[in-house]
Amino acid sequence: MKQPQKILIVDDNASLVHLYQVVFERAGFAVQGATSAQEALDLIDAEMPDLILLDIMMPEIDGLELCRMIRAQYQSAAPLILIYTADSRQEVYQESLAAGANGFLTKNSSIFALPTAVQSYLKQQAS
DSSP states (O other): OOOOOEEEEEOSOHHHHHHHHHHHHHTTOEEEEESSHHHHHHHHHHSOOSEEEEOSOOSSSOHHHHHHHHHHHHGGGOOEEEEEESOOOHHHHHHHHHTTOSEEEETTSOGGGHHHHHHHHHHHHHO
16 A cells, blocks of 8 residues: 655644645645744654645744755755745745745645645656
8 A cells, every 4th residue: 555645734823734734634645734943853853754835934943944954954855845825926936946945835825726736746756
């Protein structure tokens, strides 16, 4: 039996993390959630996810800095990182890619479309 793909959701809003977890679990993913950069790093150290869905606006260490930290620490072994933010400005998109993100999704799309978008990124990575 094939193991489900592992997703780590990082957002400082615990209610959103829980909601995303439910949506992704129903789509067949194994999901963990973190509400801080340190919690995310601890979870990555414990079990490397296949993909990280990462919010930018977080206290202490923001999502872009966390993305840079993950890339620096894990280099080629780092998982896919998708920035997921409400800020759809072009400069934020460019900053995200410069920080090492593999993709960029905005929160103005339906939460129920997220698993499909994530699956397409995972398929692109596999090919």
